[in-house]
Amino acid sequence: xxxxxxxxxxxxxxxxxxxxxxxxxxxxSQQQPLEGAHIHLSDQSVNxxxxxxxxxxxxxxxxxxxxxTYVGYLRKDTLIVVTQAQDLVLRLQKxxxxxxxxxxxxxxxxxxxxxxxxxVKTVELQRNAxxxxxxxxxxxxxxxxxxxxxxxxxxxIQGLHSSRVPVVVNGIRSEDQQWGVDHAPxxxxxxxxxxxxxxxxxxxxxxxxxxxxxxxxxPHVFAKDTLSGSAVVSLHSNGRGGAVNAAIHRGNFCDWAxxxxxxxxxxxxxxxxxxxxxxxxxREYSFSGDVKHIGKKVVWGAAASFYQSQMAILTASHIGNVxxxxxxxxxxxxxxxxxxxxxxxxxxxxxxxxxxxLFLNYTLSDSESWNTQYEMQYNQRFEYDIRRGQARNTPxxxxxxxxxxxxxxxxxxxxxxxxKAGVMGQYQHNEASPDxxxxxxxxxxxxxxxxxxxxYQYAIAPKWTAEAGIRYDFSQMMAQKFYLKSRxxxxxxxxxxxxxxxxxxGTQWNTRPEFLFHNLSASAGIRWxxxxxxxxxxxxxxxxRNPNPSELFSDGLHHATGMIELGDLNLKQEKALKTALEINxxxxxxxxxxxxxxxxxxDFMYLRPVGFETTIRGAFPVWEYQRTDALLLGLDWNAxxxxxxxxxxxxxxxxxxxxxxTTDTPIIDIPPLNFTQHIQFEYPQWHGLTTQLxxxxxxxxxxxxxxxxxxxxxxxxxxxxxxVDVSTPxxxxxxxxxxxxxxWVAKNKSEWVMGLGVQNxxxxxxxxxxxxxxxxxxxxxxxxxxxxxxxx
Amino acid sequence: MNTLEKVQKSIxxxxxxxxxxxxxxxxxxxxxxxxxxxxxxxxxxxxxxxGGQVVTLTSRDLDGDGPNAPVVTASGxxxxxxxxxxxxxxLNEAETPAEDKTAEIQAEGLEHQVxxxxxxxxxxxxxxxxxxxxxxxxxxxxxxxGNAGTGNLTVTLRHMPNKAAAGxxxxxxxxxxxxxxxxxxxxxxIN
Numbered sequence: 006x007x008x009x010x011x012x013x014x015x016x017x018x019x020x021x022x023x024x025x026x027x028x029x030x031x032x033x034s035q036q037q038p039l040e041g042a043h044i045h046l047s048d049q050s051v052n053x054x055x056x057x058x059x060x061x062x063x064x065x066x067x068x069x070x071x072x073x074t075y076v077g078y079l080r081k082d083t084l085i086v087v088t089q090a091q092d093l094v095l096r097l098q099k100x101x102x103x104x105x106x107x108x109x110x111x112x113x114x115x116x117x118x119x120x121x122x123x124x125v126k127t128v129e130l131q132r133n134a135x136x137x138x139x140x141x142x143x144x145x146x147x148x149x150x151x152x153x154x155x156x157x158x159x160x161x162i163q164g165l166h167s168s169r170v171p172v173v174v175n176g177i178r179s180e181d182q183q184w185g186v187d188h189a190p191x192x193x194x195x196x197x198x199x200x201x202x203x204x205x206x207x208x209x210x211x212x213x214x215x216x217x218x219x220x221x222x223x224p225h226v227f228a229k230d231t232l233s234g235s236a237v238v239s240l241h242s243n244g245r246g247g248a249v250n251a252a253i254h255r256g257n258f259c260d261w262a263x264x265x266x267x268x269x270x271x272x273x274x275x276x277x278x279x280x281x282x283x284x285x286x287x288r289e290y291s292f293s294g295d296v297k298h299i300g301k302k303v304v305w306g307a308a309a310s311f312y313q314s315q316m317a318i319l320t321a322s323h324i325g326n327v328x329x330x331x332x333x334x335x336x337x338x339x340x341x342x343x344x345x346x347x348x349x350x351x352x353x354x355x356x357x358x359x360x361x362x363l364f365l366n367y368t369l370s371d372s373e374s375w376n377t378q379y380e381m382q383y384n385q386r387f388e389y390d391i392r393r394g395q396a397r398n399t400p401x402x403x404x405x406x407x408x409x410x411x412x413x414x415x416x417x418x419x420x421x422x423x424x425k426a427g428v429m430g431q432y433q434h435n436e437a438s439p440d441x442x443x444x445x446x447x448x449x450x451x452x453x454x455x456x457x458x459x460x461y462q463y464a465i466a467p468k469w470t471a472e473a474g475i476r477y478d479f480s481q482m483m484a485q486k487f488y489l490k491s492r493x494x495x496x497x498x499x500x501x502x503x504x505x506x507x508x509x510x511g512t513q514w515n516t517r518p519e520f521l522f523h524n525l526s527a528s529a530g531i532r533w534x535x536x537x538x539x540x541x542x543x544x545x546x547x548x549x550r551n552p553n554p555s556e557l558f559s560d561g562l563h564h565a566t567g568m569i570e571l572g573d574l575n576l577k578q579e580k581a582l583k584t585a586l587e588i589n590x591x592x593x594x595x596x597x598x599x600x601x602x603x604x605x606x607x608d609f610m611y612l613r614p615v616g617f618e619t620t621i622r623g624a625f626p627v628w629e630y631q632r633t634d635a636l637l638l639g640l641d642w643n644a645x646x647x648x649x650x651x652x653x654x655x656x657x658x659x660x661x662x663x664x665x666x667t668t669d670t671p672i673i674d675i676p677p678l679n680f681t682q683h684i685q686f687e688y689p690q691w692h693g694l695t696t697q698l699x700x701x702x703x704x705x706x707x708x709x710x711x712x713x714x715x716x717x718x719x720x721x722x723x724x725x726x727x728x729v730d731v732s733t734p735x736x737x738x739x740x741x742x743x744x745x746x747x748x749w750v751a752k753n754k755s756e757w758v759m760g761l762g763v764q765n766x767x768x769x770x771x772x773x774x775x776x777x778x779x780x781x782x783x784x785x786x787x788x789x790x791x792x793x794x795x796x797x
Numbered sequence: 798m799n800t801l802e803k804v805q806k807s808i809x810x811x812x813x814x815x816x817x818x819x820x821x822x823x824x825x826x827x828x829x830x831x832x833x834x835x836x837x838x839x840x841x842x843x844x845x846x847x848g849g850q851v852v853t854l855t856s857r858d859l860d861g862d863g864p865n866a867p868v869v870t871a872s873g874x875x876x877x878x879x880x881x882x883x884x885x886x887x888l889n890e891a892e893t894p895a896e897d898k899t900a901e902i903q904a905e906g907l908e909h910q911v912x913x914x915x916x917x918x919x920x921x922x923x924x925x926x927x928x929x930x931x932x933x934x935x936x937x938x939x940x941x942x943g944n945a946g947t948g949n950l951t952v953t954l955r956h957m958p959n960k961a962a963a964g965x966x967x968x969x970x971x972x973x974x975x976x977x978x979x980x981x982x983x984x985x986x987i988n
Contacts, residue, residue, distance in 0.1 A: 325977030340974025487831040495864035623980030
């Protein structure tokens with residue numbers, strides 16, 4: 006049936022539109038023809054002949070995207086308008102940074118690499134210009150969002166997040182207090198050229214501690230020696246705000262290339278179907294720029310970026326103790342609902358992240374390159390609470406994290422092998438300001454890290470490529486913290502840690518805890534390109550993560566949750582052994598990627614309820630960081646059927662089974678089984694019309710530990726024993742989204758793209774298990790989104 | 798110094814040396830005074846005057862959020878069916894000298910309310926003060942004791958309650974919302 010449909014649509018296309026032949030030639034920078042260069046024209050592709058020439062027959066009249074790739078050269082993109090037979094001359098620029106392997110047929114080294122990796126499509130990145138990094142990443146199967154209200158969003162990869170999922174920006178890890186489950190990555194997704202998620206092992210180049218996976222953000226690279234840029238305005242009805250972004254890129258011109266980008270997001274209170282989420286607005290500003298000089302052998306340059314955000318936290322989520330939490334849960338709606346407003350008041354978070362970088366790439370020979378970079382990162386985080394008196398405008402948490410990183414990587418690529426090795430050195434200083442009037446959640450500390458890695462990839466047989474790598478990391482941390490003597494005793498730190506004590510400050514000990522870690526991580530992978538349709542990648546890796554500052558040092562009340570959280574100086578590294586198999590099938594009209602995996606984590610650190618402590622604010626449940634052995638089994642998949650040039654359908658989804666093997670209970674906060682389906686209609690002739698209807702089905706999580714709190718609560722002036730149900734996940738839900746975009750191309754090849762979208766079309770009321778504020782309010786209701794983009 | 802320590806030391810030295818190149822000044826390490834937790838309330842005192850006696854109920858928790866529970870004391874027993882005039886005060890005794898937080902709560906009266914919840918039959922509380930919009934704060938009140946018996950008195954200080962909600966101005970906490978700054982329980986005996 007679909008075949009007949011396909012034939013009819015082809016025939017129709019032939020009758021309606023003329024067909025032409027497009028020929029051309031591909032040259033390198035020294036005017037030499039590039040044999041084997043890969044030329045794509047819309048959905049056709051050919052390789053250049055010995056003399057660099059190529060030919061496409063039966064090209065329909067109209068606009069076509071053309072791009073050319075050749076190993077060692079920068080990819081060239083262009084748009085052609087076919088009205089008659091055409092002859093193209095395409096000149097490629099040598100890629101001075103031979104970092105990314107470029108696809109070339111006949112190269113024995115698999116161009117796909119040996120890591121289980123998935124990329125966010127550019128179109129998704131552009132459509133979600135007003136959203137956060139985590140919200141962009143959910144387009145990848147296996148990625149979910151851990152939310153705190155409607156503003157703060159963190160990515161979860163295959164059930165794990167925070168310290169277990171580092172974010173690497175342009176080769177260097179983002180150091181922005183990611184241990185906090187309510188700390189969103191300090192990054193504006195609009196400044197990214199490419200975002201990908203590494204789910205399996207094998208990211209040793211970026212660190213040995215990516216227990217859950219890794220988010221890799223790479224900059225825009227423009228091959229064209231022209232000026233290009235874009236300006237985008239997105240408006241959203243929910244939150245009555247939007248985003249403005251502008252970018253200008255200069256490709257290699259007279260040996261210089263540069264990029265500049267800036268953006269702003271501004272939102273007021275978000276709304277559920279029934280009420281305003283009072284104090285849920287947000288602001289974000291970002292700027293980034295880079296400049297590089299491209300010499301024959303040496304490329305050097307500098308880059309800088311600045312990110313600032315202000316995120317309001319739902320007023321009604323500010324609670325004092327378990328009684329408040331009980332009332333919040335039983336009443337089923339927020340205790341405070343005001344009128345819509347743009348203002349941001351306490352509680353709120355304010356962060357600033359600055360990066361400054363210098364880099365030098367040296368091409369030693371045709372096959373060898375050496376790449377060195379230095380980066381300084383400066384991160385400031387202020388968290389404001391509802392407070393009394395003069396403390397009203399004083400942050401409750403004031404952290405300044407300064408990080409200096411030096412990386413040096415060497416790469417040698419031959420016909421059959423790739424060898425990469427590198428060293429990393431890092432110095433970090435965290436300043437927890439004592440001026441907040443509240444004992445800081447994490448202390449002031451200094452940290453020195455040093456890493457060394459080597460990865461070797463080899464084409465062992467025509468269809469087989471294998472990789473193995475090893476990494477050593479050294480880390481030393483020196484902290485400074487005051488412990489209440491009562492806490493020191495309760496934790497049984499005496500006499501084991503008495504050598505950390507350097508002073509007596511009345512009711513508190515002045516301590517200097519010091520930790521030293523030596524970690525060995527490794528990875529191995531093998532890819533089998535069975536045939537044109539099937540390929541398989543098996544990857545195996547060991548990752549080791551040191552306890553983070555909150556796991557070691559937390560010792561107080563966490564206001565947002567009404568819990569006392571206690572760290573433990575006895576914690577050791579957690580060690581994960583992750584096996585993942587990526588199965589790819591590609592044919593017309595069907596494509597499939599499925600990734601089953603198993604992650605065994607020894608000494609998995611997690612918060613566990615251990616009892617109650619009574620303070621002057623009432624009784625609080627106490628949660629303590631403990632170690633256990635965890636097992637995560639899961640499957641992510643993404644399947645698509647492309648019936649014809651117009652219609653396609655896709656379904657992606659993820660399931661995770663996570664078990665605490667010591668207590669034999671499920672692990673908390675694991676995303677439930679979910680499916681996202683979409684049906685897409687494209688009609689290139691109508692101004693490149695693309696429209697998509699999406700349906701997200703989130704099931705209820707039935708596997709969760711019982712962490713309910715038994716407390717005595719004053720109800721009707723009587724103390725009544727109650728169970729505060731904080732563990733039962735909310736019911737599942739189905740959400741429908743729709744979006745569409747059309748493009749106008751002007752004579753000078755600049756283009757206007759107009760997009761329209763509706764999220765949560767049915768204005769469905771729902772709560773999300775992975776939202777830490779699910780006890781207090783519903784999720785956002787319907788949102789209508791309009792976007793206008795200008796590209797030149 | 799054993800070999801391992803030497804290796805560690807040299808690795809650290811190399812790392813530090815490699816970084817010195819671009820290092821901007823590191824902030825001073827002078828964190829030798831503990832955080833001054835000026836906002837903390839350590840002590841809640843209820844003074845009841847009536848029937849020719851003064852009864853003081855005190856809850857004191859000097860380690861704040863620390864593991865030690867508050868120490869609760871009552872200076873004496875109450876007399877049945879007697880009218881007491883009462884006040885409640887809040888202190889931070891972690892500071893020397895102790896700081897009285899009551900005035901601050903009074904000044905921000907619109908944002909605060911104290912609730913009194915005795916075990917059933919042990920009497921009733923009525924507010925005798927008000928904030929600038931005419932709703933109670935609860936720093937002063939009248940207490941009429943019930944018949945002889947024993948039980949508890951729960952005193953709660955709510956920050957940002959909804960004083961306009963049903964029953965709240967009359968002392969019912971059910972619809973008050975807000976966040977709890979203080980919640981203490983005094984055992985009381987009436988005989």
